[in-house]
Amino acid sequence: MNYELLKDLCQKSGVSGYESEVLKFIEERIRQYSDGLEYDRAGNLIAYKKGRLGKCENNKRILYSCHADEVGFVITHIEDDGRLLFEQIGMSVLVYTGRQVLIGKKKIPGIIAVKPVHLLEKEESEKIPEHKSLFIDIGAKSREEAEELGVYADYAVFDSGYEELGSGMIKAKALDDRAGCAMLISLMERGIEHDGYFAFCVGEELGLRGSQTVAERIKPDLCINLECTTAGDVYGVTGSQRTCLVGGGAVVPFMDGSAVYSADLYRKARAIAEKKGIICQTKTKIAGGTDAGSYTRIAGGCRTLGLAVPTRYIHSACSIAKKSDIDEVEKLLFAVSDEAAGL
């Protein structure tokens, strides 16, 4: 994996509905490796790439997909005293209270503010704050001052850097699903055996919105969907409740909350991994949904394979993943891609 690329991707903004910054970066990066590139009306970036061997014999349409959007916030109202009210996309109040954010293209800094501990009543201090009690403080004294900064109806992302930590681990915001984006870019750079479409979808965190359009537009026969998935290996839970493990290798799910993956593709991917010595695991608890939900439900259905990076704390200010897992997912993606025509 090109970790410089992953770092760059994670540092771009791309809250669902506001993905232009990250998509522009991806577009510039993949233009030279594409044989066709377009944004559809929903805003998805779709590239077509010719393979070394041309089209599949049976004209099978192969789609590689990931999502470019990330969880975040939208500024919905400015109070007279300059406080910003906001809505969240894809998160629980647990993970954003007190966090630093950056608003819009100008990256105006702000804090998701709560009453300081000194002012909290005992009862209040033992409760999770309600979303409606929170606001973003950008230091503006008045509505006019905040409006002049152009923050109204703009987006906000977590102000959270990319860092390496521990033993081969990385932490960053938006690993879900910039890791998938990085792998698809790498696959385009490396080249593919048979022609394929590459979709960098918008709006996944808003309910798989972008991928529904991609599914209708491309009508794939085979889809390989790249994701990051919940690793619950640190919450004091045991056994199957952990879902998957950081350090356990690539995740090949057989099912998630939005799709039942093609059983034969699941088995074939596991077999390819075994043959190539790629470490992999599956999800032992059905949790979360992915763009696979859109692809499996198109006319006639679409055989879909999921590949995912086990990631702790997804949908929060910073997630943690292990480099070796990301490498295993990428290796498996490349190996599956090489055999995609026969899958």
Add this chain to the structure above:
Amino acid sequence: MSINTENRKKIEKLYSIKTVSGSLDKKNNSMYEYVKKELSDFCDDIFADDIGNVIAVKRSGAENAEKIALIAAADEAGFVAADTKSEGKIRLHGIGNPFYARLCGREAFQIEKGKSIYRGVLLSDSSDTDKIGEDSFYLETEDKNRDISEGDFICADDPPVFFGDNGICLNGLSSKIFCLSLIDIAKCAGSFSFDVYYIFAAQHLLGARGEKCAAYTVGADIAIAFKLIPEGRTKTGAGPVIAFSDGRGRCSDYVTGGLEEAAEGIGISYQLCAETEKDEISMIAPFISEGTKTGIIGISASNKKVGTSKCDLRDLRGAAAAACAFLIFSDEKSEENR
């Protein structure tokens, strides 16, 4: 349809086909084999799609003919093996909200390529009925037979129970019985001036995924869904139910009126109701999204929420007859219009 030996065999045969939501696809589809065997002499085309739907088509022969779809959910609740390694037990994930407490202690089968293989017994870590659920549920099997991997589908031994002249108890969430209605209609109805699509929908219990896929594929002008309607506003044994809405959408007046007219036309007493439960999975919503006129016909089922449904086979026969009459009357109307 009363419970004579022939009907009983038909129902037992249908329920012997294991169709846990998600276990069917294009290649491995026991429902496809079943429908093909039953309807190959009566339909022009029978195919399965990637999500597992089975669709049988009776064409009119005319180009650009209208399309009428009849839909029955072909799936049933069950389990998928989620963890076979970490705890020494085979942990299961419930699919389609199975009733754990009722299934505890039942024999379990692994579904492999449409066949079911005996694997052991479903058990729970908890003996407290209220705590028997996904977190405590597992499959107990002998180690030597433990050829089960994550992603394998498991079903409980939960066959229909027959009683009296017309009574039948089904797994509470199984509307699969309507697959028989579709087969009976396809065998009796013949051809019309429109194409008829008989849709045996997969993954209904996972959120009408099969219906969504089929709605795109078929692009029907009219779609009629068959479903179990919880007893309350309707009664078992009081005739088929024509519902003019479900919790997610309202049926077309044209189709609802047509079904009423059809039932009256053949002298069947029916019950009219609005199904309003928001948590019910809507079979018609995916078709409404495609601009299809929709209708619902079904039968009243008691105890649906507690794991078993008591139904009356006379209602089932009435529902099939009314839907069949709808096709005939629609054909006559289009003939008149021409």
